Amino acid sequence: MNYTLHQLQIFFKVAETKSITKAAEELFLTQPAVSIQLKNFQEQFPIPLTEVVGRKLFITDFGQEIVKAAEKILNEVHAINYRTMAFAGELTGRLKISVVSTAKYVIPYFLAEFMAQNKGVDLIMDVTNKARVVESLEANEVDFAMVSVLPKQIKTESVELMQNKLFFVGGMQHEKLNKPIKKEQFEELPLIYREQGSATRNAMETFIKGNAFSIRKKIELTSNEAVKQAIIAGLGYSLMPLIGIKNELRTGELQIIPIAGLPVVTTWNLVWLPAKKLSPAAMAFLEHVTATKETIIQQKFKWFEEY
Template sequence: MKYTLNQLQIFVAVAQTKSITKASEELNLTQPAVSIQIKNFQSQFDLPLIEILGKKVYLTDFGKEIAISAQEIIDQVNAINDKMKAFKGQLFGRLKISIVSTGKYVIPYFLSGFLKENPGVELSMDVSNRGKVIESLEKNEVDFSLVSIPIDGNNYEYMELLNNELYLVGNPELLSQNPGFNQKQLPSNLPFIFRESGSGTRKTMEYFLKNQEIQITKKIELMSNEAVKQAVIAGLGYSIMPIIGIKNEIQNGSLVIIPHQGLPITTQWKLVWNLNKKHSPVSEAFLQFVAQNKELISKKYFS
Protein backbone atom coordinates (compact mmCIF):
# COMPACT_ATOMS: atom_id res chain seq x y z
CA MET A 1 0.00 0.00 0.00
CA LYS A 2 1.44 3.33 -1.08
CA TYR A 3 -1.52 5.66 -0.74
CA THR A 4 -0.76 9.23 0.29
CA LEU A 5 -2.34 11.60 2.78
CA ASN A 6 -3.52 13.67 -0.18
CA GLN A 7 -5.34 10.65 -1.62
CA LEU A 8 -7.00 9.99 1.73
CA GLN A 9 -8.18 13.59 1.93
CA ILE A 10 -9.57 13.50 -1.60
CA PHE A 11 -11.33 10.17 -1.02
CA VAL A 12 -12.93 11.45 2.20
CA ALA A 13 -14.12 14.59 0.39
CA VAL A 14 -15.71 12.48 -2.35
CA ALA A 15 -17.26 10.17 0.25
CA GLN A 16 -18.77 13.10 2.16
CA THR A 17 -20.05 15.07 -0.84
CA LYS A 18 -20.95 11.99 -2.92
CA SER A 19 -19.79 13.94 -5.94
CA ILE A 20 -16.54 14.38 -7.87
CA THR A 21 -17.63 17.89 -8.83
CA LYS A 22 -18.49 19.01 -5.30
CA ALA A 23 -15.32 17.43 -3.90
CA SER A 24 -13.20 19.27 -6.48
CA GLU A 25 -14.87 22.57 -5.52
CA GLU A 26 -14.35 21.91 -1.83
CA LEU A 27 -10.67 21.05 -2.35
CA ASN A 28 -10.00 23.76 -4.96
CA LEU A 29 -8.88 21.13 -7.47
CA THR A 30 -9.96 20.36 -11.01
CA GLN A 31 -12.36 17.48 -11.58
CA PRO A 32 -9.78 15.51 -13.63
CA ALA A 33 -7.26 15.87 -10.78
CA VAL A 34 -9.75 14.45 -8.28
CA SER A 35 -10.73 11.63 -10.64
CA ILE A 36 -7.09 10.65 -11.22
CA GLN A 37 -6.32 10.54 -7.49
CA ILE A 38 -9.44 8.48 -6.80
CA LYS A 39 -8.43 6.08 -9.57
CA ASN A 40 -4.89 5.77 -8.16
CA PHE A 41 -6.28 5.23 -4.66
CA GLN A 42 -8.73 2.58 -5.89
CA SER A 43 -5.94 0.71 -7.71
CA GLN A 44 -4.43 -0.23 -4.35
CA PHE A 45 -7.48 -2.25 -3.29
CA ASP A 46 -8.89 -5.49 -4.66
CA LEU A 47 -12.46 -4.50 -3.76
CA PRO A 48 -14.32 -1.51 -5.28
CA LEU A 49 -14.63 1.58 -3.10
CA ILE A 50 -17.24 3.51 -5.07
CA GLU A 51 -19.82 3.16 -7.80
CA ILE A 52 -20.64 6.06 -10.12
CA LEU A 53 -24.18 6.19 -11.49
CA GLY A 54 -24.77 9.23 -13.66
CA LYS A 55 -23.07 12.08 -11.81
CA LYS A 56 -23.61 10.67 -8.34
CA VAL A 57 -21.06 8.69 -6.33
CA TYR A 58 -22.15 5.77 -4.15
CA LEU A 59 -19.84 4.17 -1.61
CA THR A 60 -19.72 0.40 -1.43
CA ASP A 61 -19.84 -1.19 2.03
CA PHE A 62 -16.08 -1.65 1.79
CA GLY A 63 -15.70 1.97 0.69
CA LYS A 64 -17.67 3.18 3.72
CA GLU A 65 -15.28 1.33 6.04
CA ILE A 66 -12.24 2.78 4.25
CA ALA A 67 -13.74 6.30 4.45
CA ILE A 68 -14.11 5.97 8.23
CA SER A 69 -10.51 4.76 8.61
CA ALA A 70 -9.24 7.49 6.27
CA GLN A 71 -10.99 10.17 8.32
CA GLU A 72 -9.45 8.78 11.52
CA ILE A 73 -5.96 8.95 9.95
CA ILE A 74 -6.55 12.54 8.81
CA ASP A 75 -7.79 13.49 12.28
CA GLN A 76 -4.67 11.99 13.86
CA VAL A 77 -2.39 13.88 11.47
CA ASN A 78 -4.25 17.11 12.21
CA ALA A 79 -3.96 16.44 15.92
CA ILE A 80 -0.19 16.07 15.59
CA ASN A 81 0.03 19.36 13.71
CA ASP A 82 -2.21 21.08 16.24
CA LYS A 83 -0.07 19.89 19.14
CA MET A 84 3.05 21.28 17.48
CA LYS A 85 1.37 24.65 17.05
CA ALA A 86 0.01 24.54 20.59
CA PHE A 87 3.56 24.33 21.91
CA LYS A 88 4.12 27.66 20.17
CA GLY A 89 1.24 29.18 22.14
CA GLN A 90 -1.22 29.19 19.26
CA LEU A 91 -4.64 27.58 18.99
CA PHE A 92 -5.00 25.74 15.71
CA GLY A 93 -7.39 23.09 14.46
CA ARG A 94 -10.92 22.58 13.22
CA LEU A 95 -14.16 23.15 15.09
CA LYS A 96 -16.97 20.90 13.79
CA ILE A 97 -20.56 21.88 14.51
CA SER A 98 -23.91 20.63 13.24
CA ILE A 99 -26.96 22.84 13.74
CA VAL A 100 -30.68 22.65 13.09
CA SER A 101 -31.71 25.01 10.30
CA THR A 102 -33.16 27.74 12.52
CA GLY A 103 -29.89 27.68 14.45
CA LYS A 104 -28.27 29.67 11.64
CA TYR A 105 -29.87 32.74 13.23
CA VAL A 106 -28.16 31.94 16.56
CA ILE A 107 -24.78 30.24 16.33
CA PRO A 108 -22.89 32.86 14.25
CA TYR A 109 -23.03 35.31 17.18
CA PHE A 110 -21.42 32.73 19.48
CA LEU A 111 -18.74 31.91 16.91
CA SER A 112 -17.74 35.38 15.73
CA GLY A 113 -15.75 36.53 18.75
CA PHE A 114 -14.11 33.14 19.22
CA LEU A 115 -12.90 32.94 15.62
CA LYS A 116 -11.61 36.52 15.74
CA GLU A 117 -9.60 35.71 18.85
CA ASN A 118 -8.28 32.49 17.28
CA PRO A 119 -7.56 33.08 13.57
CA GLY A 120 -5.85 29.68 13.31
CA VAL A 121 -9.14 27.84 13.97
CA GLU A 122 -11.09 26.52 10.98
CA LEU A 123 -14.85 26.12 11.14
CA SER A 124 -16.82 23.24 9.64
CA MET A 125 -20.57 23.74 10.11
CA ASP A 126 -23.38 21.56 8.76
CA VAL A 127 -26.91 23.03 8.68
CA SER A 128 -29.60 20.36 8.56
CA ASN A 129 -32.78 19.17 10.22
CA ARG A 130 -32.93 17.77 13.73
CA GLY A 131 -32.81 14.12 12.66
CA LYS A 132 -29.55 14.53 10.75
CA VAL A 133 -28.04 16.69 13.50
CA ILE A 134 -28.70 13.93 16.04
CA GLU A 135 -27.22 11.37 13.64
CA SER A 136 -24.00 13.38 13.35
CA LEU A 137 -23.74 13.40 17.15
CA GLU A 138 -24.39 9.66 17.43
CA LYS A 139 -21.62 8.99 14.90
CA ASN A 140 -19.30 11.37 16.78
CA GLU A 141 -18.73 13.32 13.56
CA VAL A 142 -18.91 16.73 15.27
CA ASP A 143 -17.66 18.45 18.39
CA PHE A 144 -20.98 20.13 19.16
CA SER A 145 -24.52 20.45 17.89
CA LEU A 146 -27.08 23.19 18.39
CA VAL A 147 -30.67 22.13 19.10
CA SER A 148 -33.74 23.70 20.64
CA ILE A 149 -35.29 20.52 22.03
CA PRO A 150 -33.39 18.08 24.30
CA ILE A 151 -32.43 14.78 22.69
CA ASP A 152 -33.90 11.58 24.09
CA GLY A 153 -31.57 9.54 26.30
CA ASN A 154 -28.80 10.28 28.80
CA ASN A 155 -25.85 10.17 26.42
CA TYR A 156 -25.44 13.92 26.06
CA GLU A 157 -24.34 17.02 27.92
CA TYR A 158 -25.85 20.45 27.38
CA MET A 159 -25.11 24.14 27.80
CA GLU A 160 -28.12 26.46 27.61
CA LEU A 161 -27.62 29.57 25.47
CA LEU A 162 -30.92 31.48 25.19
CA ASN A 163 -34.68 31.14 24.86
CA ASN A 164 -36.34 30.10 21.61
CA GLU A 165 -39.88 31.47 21.32
CA LEU A 166 -42.36 30.29 18.68
CA TYR A 167 -45.48 32.23 17.64
CA LEU A 168 -48.44 31.68 15.35
CA VAL A 169 -47.93 33.99 12.36
CA GLY A 170 -49.75 34.89 9.19
CA ASN A 171 -50.10 37.37 6.35
CA PRO A 172 -51.72 40.60 7.68
CA GLU A 173 -54.26 40.71 4.85
CA LEU A 174 -55.41 37.18 5.61
CA LEU A 175 -55.65 38.01 9.29
CA SER A 176 -58.00 40.92 8.50
CA GLN A 177 -60.21 38.44 6.62
CA ASN A 178 -60.30 36.11 9.65
CA PRO A 179 -60.64 38.40 12.69
CA GLY A 180 -62.05 35.71 14.96
CA PHE A 181 -59.87 32.71 15.73
CA ASN A 182 -61.51 29.69 17.32
CA GLN A 183 -59.23 28.44 20.09
CA LYS A 184 -59.79 24.83 19.00
CA GLN A 185 -59.56 25.21 15.25
CA LEU A 186 -57.67 27.52 12.92
CA PRO A 187 -59.47 28.96 9.86
CA SER A 188 -60.35 26.06 7.58
CA ASN A 189 -60.09 28.03 4.34
CA LEU A 190 -56.27 28.04 4.42
CA PRO A 191 -53.72 25.33 5.19
CA PHE A 192 -51.42 25.11 8.16
CA ILE A 193 -47.80 25.06 6.97
CA PHE A 194 -45.43 22.52 8.56
CA ARG A 195 -41.73 21.83 8.35
CA GLU A 196 -40.71 18.37 7.13
CA SER A 197 -40.66 15.29 9.40
CA GLY A 198 -37.45 15.23 11.43
CA SER A 199 -37.50 18.98 12.06
CA GLY A 200 -37.38 20.21 15.66
CA THR A 201 -39.82 23.01 14.81
CA ARG A 202 -42.21 20.41 13.35
CA LYS A 203 -41.96 18.33 16.52
CA THR A 204 -42.68 21.38 18.71
CA MET A 205 -45.67 22.38 16.57
CA GLU A 206 -47.19 18.90 16.61
CA TYR A 207 -46.87 18.67 20.39
CA PHE A 208 -48.56 22.06 20.79
CA LEU A 209 -51.43 21.25 18.41
CA LYS A 210 -52.06 17.92 20.13
CA ASN A 211 -51.89 19.44 23.60
CA GLN A 212 -54.28 22.26 22.68
CA GLU A 213 -56.61 19.85 20.79
CA ILE A 214 -56.43 22.08 17.72
CA GLN A 215 -57.83 20.54 14.55
CA ILE A 216 -55.97 21.04 11.28
CA THR A 217 -58.07 20.52 8.16
CA LYS A 218 -55.49 21.40 5.48
CA LYS A 219 -51.74 20.93 5.55
CA ILE A 220 -48.66 21.96 3.53
CA GLU A 221 -45.21 20.51 4.25
CA LEU A 222 -42.03 22.39 3.30
CA MET A 223 -38.34 21.60 3.70
CA SER A 224 -36.93 24.71 5.39
CA ASN A 225 -37.89 27.57 7.70
CA GLU A 226 -37.13 30.02 4.90
CA ALA A 227 -39.57 28.21 2.59
CA VAL A 228 -42.23 28.24 5.32
CA LYS A 229 -41.67 31.96 5.92
CA GLN A 230 -42.00 32.86 2.25
CA ALA A 231 -45.13 30.72 1.92
CA VAL A 232 -46.76 32.47 4.89
CA ILE A 233 -45.77 35.90 3.55
CA ALA A 234 -47.32 34.96 0.20
CA GLY A 235 -50.59 34.11 1.96
CA LEU A 236 -50.56 30.35 1.39
CA GLY A 237 -51.42 29.64 5.02
CA TYR A 238 -50.44 29.99 8.67
CA SER A 239 -47.61 28.52 10.68
CA ILE A 240 -45.94 28.47 14.08
CA MET A 241 -42.42 29.85 13.69
CA PRO A 242 -39.42 30.78 15.85
CA ILE A 243 -39.44 34.55 16.34
CA ILE A 244 -35.68 34.66 15.89
CA GLY A 245 -36.01 33.96 12.16
CA ILE A 246 -38.84 36.40 11.39
CA LYS A 247 -37.98 39.57 13.34
CA ASN A 248 -37.44 41.67 10.22
CA GLU A 249 -40.71 40.49 8.67
CA ILE A 250 -42.61 41.31 11.88
CA GLN A 251 -41.04 44.76 11.99
CA ASN A 252 -41.77 45.60 8.34
CA GLY A 253 -45.34 44.27 8.58
CA SER A 254 -45.14 41.46 6.04
CA LEU A 255 -45.95 39.02 8.86
CA VAL A 256 -48.05 39.49 11.97
CA ILE A 257 -48.19 37.55 15.21
CA ILE A 258 -51.62 36.02 15.82
CA PRO A 259 -52.50 35.80 19.54
CA HIS A 260 -53.56 32.31 20.46
CA GLN A 261 -54.07 30.27 23.59
CA GLY A 262 -50.88 28.55 24.78
CA LEU A 263 -48.52 30.73 22.76
CA PRO A 264 -45.70 31.58 22.57
CA ILE A 265 -44.06 28.19 22.95
CA THR A 266 -40.73 28.60 24.71
CA THR A 267 -37.86 26.14 24.31
CA GLN A 268 -34.13 26.56 24.92
CA TRP A 269 -31.31 26.82 22.42
CA LYS A 270 -28.70 24.39 23.71
CA LEU A 271 -25.16 23.49 22.75
CA VAL A 272 -24.96 19.70 23.02
CA TRP A 273 -22.13 17.16 22.91
CA ASN A 274 -21.61 13.48 23.62
CA LEU A 275 -21.30 12.46 27.25
CA ASN A 276 -17.66 11.90 28.30
CA LYS A 277 -16.43 13.26 24.96
CA LYS A 278 -12.70 13.94 24.84
CA HIS A 279 -12.60 17.51 23.64
CA SER A 280 -9.82 18.72 21.38
CA PRO A 281 -7.95 21.88 22.47
CA VAL A 282 -10.09 23.85 20.00
CA SER A 283 -13.46 22.48 21.14
CA GLU A 284 -12.46 22.87 24.80
CA ALA A 285 -11.48 26.49 24.19
CA PHE A 286 -14.77 27.15 22.38
CA LEU A 287 -16.76 25.65 25.25
CA GLN A 288 -14.97 27.92 27.72
CA PHE A 289 -15.50 30.95 25.48
CA VAL A 290 -19.25 30.32 25.24
CA ALA A 291 -19.59 29.74 28.99
CA GLN A 292 -17.83 33.03 29.73
CA ASN A 293 -19.59 35.13 27.07
CA LYS A 294 -23.07 33.66 26.50
CA GLU A 295 -24.90 36.12 28.76
CA LEU A 296 -23.20 39.13 27.15
CA ILE A 297 -23.88 37.79 23.65
CA SER A 298 -27.51 37.02 24.50
CA LYS A 299 -28.06 40.48 25.93
CA LYS A 300 -26.31 42.27 23.06
CA TYR A 301 -27.92 40.47 20.12
CA PHE A 302 -31.10 38.76 21.36
CA SER A 303 -32.58 40.88 24.12
Protein backbone atom coordinates in the same frame (compact mmCIF):
# COMPACT_ATOMS: atom_id res chain seq x y z
CA MET B 1 1.48 9.61 -10.09
CA ASN B 2 1.53 13.31 -9.33
CA TYR B 3 -1.73 14.17 -7.55
CA THR B 4 -1.86 17.03 -5.05
CA LEU B 5 -3.19 17.44 -1.52
CA HIS B 6 -5.80 19.78 -2.99
CA GLN B 7 -7.04 17.01 -5.30
CA LEU B 8 -7.12 14.53 -2.41
CA GLN B 9 -9.14 16.98 -0.36
CA ILE B 10 -11.61 17.53 -3.20
CA PHE B 11 -12.02 13.82 -3.91
CA PHE B 12 -12.52 13.08 -0.22
CA LYS B 13 -15.21 15.79 0.06
CA VAL B 14 -16.98 14.55 -3.09
CA ALA B 15 -16.98 11.03 -1.65
CA GLU B 16 -18.26 12.34 1.70
CA THR B 17 -21.11 14.39 0.21
CA LYS B 18 -21.74 12.17 -2.85
CA SER B 19 -22.24 15.38 -4.79
CA ILE B 20 -19.96 17.69 -6.77
CA THR B 21 -22.29 20.61 -6.04
CA LYS B 22 -22.31 20.04 -2.27
CA ALA B 23 -18.56 19.45 -2.22
CA ALA B 24 -18.03 22.76 -4.03
CA GLU B 25 -20.23 24.57 -1.50
CA GLU B 26 -18.45 23.11 1.51
CA LEU B 27 -15.00 23.81 0.05
CA PHE B 28 -16.01 27.32 -1.08
CA LEU B 29 -15.11 26.50 -4.67
CA THR B 30 -17.03 26.72 -7.93
CA GLN B 31 -18.63 23.56 -9.31
CA PRO B 32 -16.48 23.66 -12.51
CA ALA B 33 -13.30 23.94 -10.40
CA VAL B 34 -14.25 20.82 -8.43
CA SER B 35 -15.18 18.93 -11.61
CA ILE B 36 -11.85 19.79 -13.27
CA GLN B 37 -9.77 18.75 -10.25
CA LEU B 38 -11.79 15.55 -9.87
CA LYS B 39 -11.18 14.74 -13.56
CA ASN B 40 -7.44 15.44 -13.21
CA PHE B 41 -7.31 13.20 -10.14
CA GLN B 42 -9.18 10.39 -11.90
CA GLU B 43 -6.80 10.50 -14.90
CA GLN B 44 -3.99 9.28 -12.66
CA PHE B 45 -5.75 5.98 -11.99
CA PRO B 46 -6.53 3.24 -14.53
CA ILE B 47 -9.63 2.19 -12.58
CA PRO B 48 -12.74 4.41 -12.18
CA LEU B 49 -13.11 6.13 -8.81
CA THR B 50 -16.72 7.22 -9.34
CA GLU B 51 -19.73 6.28 -11.42
CA VAL B 52 -23.05 7.95 -12.17
CA VAL B 53 -26.19 5.82 -12.01
CA GLY B 54 -29.59 7.42 -12.54
CA ARG B 55 -28.05 10.90 -12.23
CA LYS B 56 -26.65 9.98 -8.81
CA LEU B 57 -22.91 9.90 -8.10
CA PHE B 58 -21.48 6.77 -6.46
CA ILE B 59 -17.96 5.89 -5.32
CA THR B 60 -16.68 2.61 -6.77
CA ASP B 61 -15.14 -0.12 -4.62
CA PHE B 62 -11.70 0.98 -5.77
CA GLY B 63 -12.67 4.58 -5.09
CA GLN B 64 -13.60 3.65 -1.52
CA GLU B 65 -10.08 2.32 -0.98
CA ILE B 66 -8.66 5.62 -2.23
CA VAL B 67 -11.06 7.48 0.09
CA LYS B 68 -9.63 5.60 3.10
CA ALA B 69 -6.07 6.38 2.04
CA ALA B 70 -6.94 10.03 1.37
CA GLU B 71 -8.48 10.37 4.83
CA LYS B 72 -5.32 9.04 6.48
CA ILE B 73 -3.12 11.41 4.48
CA LEU B 74 -5.31 14.45 5.18
CA ASN B 75 -5.43 13.61 8.88
CA GLU B 76 -1.64 13.47 8.97
CA VAL B 77 -1.47 16.87 7.24
CA HIS B 78 -3.86 18.32 9.84
CA ALA B 79 -1.73 16.78 12.60
CA ILE B 80 1.40 18.45 11.22
CA ASN B 81 -0.39 21.81 11.11
CA TYR B 82 -1.69 21.40 14.64
CA ARG B 83 1.74 20.39 15.99
CA THR B 84 3.34 23.41 14.33
CA MET B 85 0.79 25.79 15.87
CA ALA B 86 0.95 24.07 19.25
CA PHE B 87 4.73 24.42 19.24
CA ALA B 88 4.22 28.13 18.63
CA GLY B 89 1.89 28.31 21.65
CA GLU B 90 -1.42 28.50 19.78
CA LEU B 91 -4.60 26.59 20.66
CA THR B 92 -5.15 23.98 17.96
CA GLY B 93 -7.52 21.18 17.04
CA ARG B 94 -10.94 20.56 15.56
CA LEU B 95 -14.20 21.73 17.07
CA LYS B 96 -17.16 19.62 15.90
CA ILE B 97 -20.69 20.88 16.48
CA SER B 98 -24.07 19.62 15.27
CA VAL B 99 -26.95 22.11 15.44
CA VAL B 100 -30.67 22.04 14.68
CA SER B 101 -31.59 24.10 11.65
CA THR B 102 -33.06 27.04 13.61
CA ALA B 103 -29.85 27.31 15.63
CA LYS B 104 -27.91 28.34 12.53
CA TYR B 105 -29.22 31.86 13.21
CA VAL B 106 -27.77 31.79 16.74
CA ILE B 107 -24.60 29.70 17.06
CA PRO B 108 -22.41 31.81 14.70
CA TYR B 109 -22.56 34.71 17.19
CA PHE B 110 -21.24 32.48 19.97
CA LEU B 111 -18.46 31.18 17.69
CA ALA B 112 -17.26 34.34 15.95
CA GLU B 113 -14.99 35.84 18.62
CA PHE B 114 -13.66 32.44 19.70
CA MET B 115 -12.68 31.49 16.14
CA ALA B 116 -11.11 34.90 15.54
CA GLN B 117 -8.98 34.54 18.67
CA ASN B 118 -7.95 30.95 17.94
CA LYS B 119 -6.89 30.68 14.31
CA GLY B 120 -5.42 27.22 14.88
CA VAL B 121 -8.87 25.76 15.59
CA ASP B 122 -10.82 24.26 12.67
CA LEU B 123 -14.61 24.33 12.90
CA ILE B 124 -16.76 21.52 11.50
CA MET B 125 -20.47 22.27 11.90
CA ASP B 126 -23.40 20.20 10.67
CA VAL B 127 -26.80 21.89 10.38
CA THR B 128 -29.63 19.37 10.32
CA ASN B 129 -32.87 18.37 12.09
CA LYS B 130 -33.12 17.43 15.75
CA ALA B 131 -33.25 13.66 15.14
CA ARG B 132 -29.94 13.69 13.28
CA VAL B 133 -28.35 16.07 15.82
CA VAL B 134 -29.20 13.68 18.66
CA GLU B 135 -27.90 10.71 16.63
CA SER B 136 -24.54 12.38 16.05
CA LEU B 137 -24.26 13.31 19.73
CA GLU B 138 -25.20 9.81 20.90
CA ALA B 139 -22.70 8.27 18.47
CA ASN B 140 -19.93 10.53 19.88
CA GLU B 141 -19.38 12.05 16.42
CA VAL B 142 -19.32 15.64 17.72
CA ASP B 143 -18.06 17.63 20.69
CA PHE B 144 -21.27 19.60 21.17
CA ALA B 145 -24.82 19.80 19.92
CA MET B 146 -27.19 22.76 20.03
CA VAL B 147 -30.86 22.01 20.59
CA SER B 148 -33.92 23.86 21.89
CA VAL B 149 -35.38 20.76 23.57
CA LEU B 150 -33.03 18.55 25.59
CA PRO B 151 -32.99 14.92 24.39
CA LYS B 152 -34.66 12.58 26.89
CA GLN B 153 -33.13 9.35 25.62
CA ILE B 154 -29.55 10.22 26.56
CA LYS B 155 -27.92 11.87 29.54
CA THR B 156 -26.26 15.19 28.75
CA GLU B 157 -24.49 18.12 30.33
CA SER B 158 -25.66 21.51 29.11
CA VAL B 159 -25.24 25.27 29.17
CA GLU B 160 -28.35 27.39 28.61
CA LEU B 161 -27.84 30.04 25.94
CA MET B 162 -31.02 31.97 25.11
CA GLN B 163 -34.76 31.72 24.53
CA ASN B 164 -36.32 30.27 21.41
CA LYS B 165 -39.78 31.68 20.68
CA LEU B 166 -42.14 30.09 18.15
CA PHE B 167 -45.10 32.04 16.74
CA PHE B 168 -47.90 31.26 14.29
CA VAL B 169 -46.93 33.08 11.10
CA GLY B 170 -48.69 34.11 7.89
CA GLY B 171 -47.95 36.24 4.84
CA MET B 172 -49.18 39.61 3.60
CA GLN B 173 -52.34 38.01 2.19
CA HIS B 174 -53.77 37.54 5.69
CA GLU B 175 -55.62 40.48 7.19
CA LYS B 176 -53.93 42.29 10.06
CA LEU B 177 -55.34 41.20 13.41
CA ASN B 178 -55.10 42.74 16.86
CA LYS B 179 -56.88 39.94 18.68
CA PRO B 180 -56.33 36.17 18.70
CA ILE B 181 -57.98 34.13 15.97
CA LYS B 182 -60.66 31.64 16.99
CA LYS B 183 -60.53 27.85 16.72
CA GLU B 184 -62.76 27.72 13.64
CA GLN B 185 -60.62 30.37 11.90
CA PHE B 186 -57.42 28.40 12.59
CA GLU B 187 -58.94 25.19 11.25
CA GLU B 188 -59.68 26.87 7.90
CA LEU B 189 -56.04 27.71 7.27
CA PRO B 190 -53.72 25.46 5.19
CA LEU B 191 -50.78 24.45 7.35
CA ILE B 192 -47.13 23.97 6.42
CA TYR B 193 -45.08 21.49 8.45
CA ARG B 194 -41.40 20.73 8.78
CA GLU B 195 -40.26 17.15 8.13
CA GLN B 196 -40.43 14.32 10.66
CA GLY B 197 -37.61 14.59 13.21
CA SER B 198 -37.73 18.40 13.34
CA ALA B 199 -38.15 20.03 16.77
CA THR B 200 -40.24 22.78 15.16
CA ARG B 201 -42.61 20.15 13.75
CA ASN B 202 -42.84 18.47 17.17
CA ALA B 203 -43.74 21.80 18.77
CA MET B 204 -46.40 22.47 16.13
CA GLU B 205 -47.95 19.02 16.47
CA THR B 206 -47.98 19.30 20.27
CA PHE B 207 -49.69 22.70 20.08
CA ILE B 208 -52.35 21.47 17.63
CA LYS B 209 -53.01 18.29 19.59
CA GLY B 210 -53.16 20.17 22.90
CA ASN B 211 -55.85 22.47 21.50
CA ALA B 212 -57.74 19.68 19.69
CA PHE B 213 -57.51 21.57 16.38
CA SER B 214 -58.54 19.85 13.16
CA ILE B 215 -56.20 20.17 10.15
CA ARG B 216 -57.68 21.27 6.83
CA LYS B 217 -54.62 20.86 4.61
CA LYS B 218 -50.99 19.95 5.21
CA ILE B 219 -47.81 20.71 3.25
CA GLU B 220 -44.45 19.28 4.36
CA LEU B 221 -41.12 20.99 3.65
CA THR B 222 -37.61 20.09 4.79
CA SER B 223 -36.15 23.41 5.95
CA ASN B 224 -37.19 26.57 7.74
CA GLU B 225 -36.09 28.64 4.74
CA ALA B 226 -38.38 26.63 2.48
CA VAL B 227 -41.27 27.06 4.93
CA LYS B 228 -40.62 30.80 5.12
CA GLN B 229 -40.64 31.25 1.35
CA ALA B 230 -43.79 29.15 1.03
CA ILE B 231 -45.59 31.35 3.57
CA ILE B 232 -44.45 34.52 1.80
CA ALA B 233 -45.76 33.09 -1.49
CA GLY B 234 -49.15 32.42 0.10
CA LEU B 235 -49.06 28.62 0.23
CA GLY B 236 -50.04 28.44 3.88
CA TYR B 237 -49.27 29.15 7.53
CA SER B 238 -46.90 27.64 10.04
CA LEU B 239 -45.38 27.77 13.50
CA MET B 240 -41.98 29.37 13.05
CA PRO B 241 -39.05 30.34 15.30
CA LEU B 242 -38.79 34.10 15.74
CA ILE B 243 -35.02 34.02 15.23
CA GLY B 244 -35.35 33.16 11.54
CA ILE B 245 -37.97 35.72 10.50
CA LYS B 246 -36.65 39.02 11.92
CA ASN B 247 -36.10 40.73 8.56
CA GLU B 248 -39.35 39.50 7.01
CA LEU B 249 -41.37 40.77 9.98
CA ARG B 250 -39.78 44.19 9.66
CA THR B 251 -40.33 44.40 5.89
CA GLY B 252 -43.93 43.19 6.24
CA GLU B 253 -43.48 40.05 4.14
CA LEU B 254 -44.50 37.99 7.17
CA GLN B 255 -46.71 38.72 10.15
CA ILE B 256 -47.35 37.08 13.49
CA ILE B 257 -50.96 35.92 13.71
CA PRO B 258 -52.10 36.07 17.35
CA ILE B 259 -53.52 32.87 18.79
CA ALA B 260 -54.08 31.80 22.39
CA GLY B 261 -51.31 29.66 23.84
CA LEU B 262 -48.51 31.14 21.74
CA PRO B 263 -45.65 31.77 21.60
CA VAL B 264 -44.16 28.42 22.51
CA VAL B 265 -41.01 29.30 24.46
CA THR B 266 -38.06 26.92 24.82
CA THR B 267 -34.36 27.49 25.47
CA TRP B 268 -31.43 26.81 23.19
CA ASN B 269 -28.83 24.70 24.95
CA LEU B 270 -25.26 23.75 24.13
CA VAL B 271 -25.08 20.09 25.16
CA TRP B 272 -22.44 17.36 25.37
CA LEU B 273 -22.07 13.83 26.73
CA PRO B 274 -20.94 13.68 30.40
CA ALA B 275 -18.40 10.96 29.55
CA LYS B 276 -17.01 12.91 26.60
CA LYS B 277 -13.31 13.72 26.94
CA LEU B 278 -13.36 17.23 25.57
CA SER B 279 -10.28 18.32 23.63
CA PRO B 280 -8.41 21.48 24.67
CA ALA B 281 -10.16 23.32 21.82
CA ALA B 282 -13.60 22.09 22.96
CA MET B 283 -12.87 22.97 26.59
CA ALA B 284 -11.71 26.43 25.58
CA PHE B 285 -14.88 26.99 23.56
CA LEU B 286 -17.07 25.87 26.46
CA GLU B 287 -15.29 28.29 28.78
CA HIS B 288 -15.65 31.07 26.19
CA VAL B 289 -19.40 30.50 25.80
CA THR B 290 -19.97 30.39 29.55
CA ALA B 291 -18.05 33.62 30.08
CA THR B 292 -19.47 35.64 27.16
CA LYS B 293 -23.03 34.39 26.58
CA GLU B 294 -24.81 37.17 28.51
CA THR B 295 -22.89 39.88 26.67
CA ILE B 296 -23.58 38.26 23.28
CA ILE B 297 -27.30 37.93 24.03
CA GLN B 298 -27.53 41.59 25.06
CA GLN B 299 -25.56 42.85 22.06
CA LYS B 300 -27.00 40.65 19.32
CA PHE B 301 -30.46 39.51 20.44
CA LYS B 302 -31.98 42.37 22.42
CA TRP B 303 -34.57 42.75 19.62
CA PHE B 304 -36.20 39.53 20.92
CA GLU B 305 -37.79 41.68 23.66
CA GLU B 306 -40.01 43.40 21.06
CA TYR B 307 -42.07 40.21 20.63
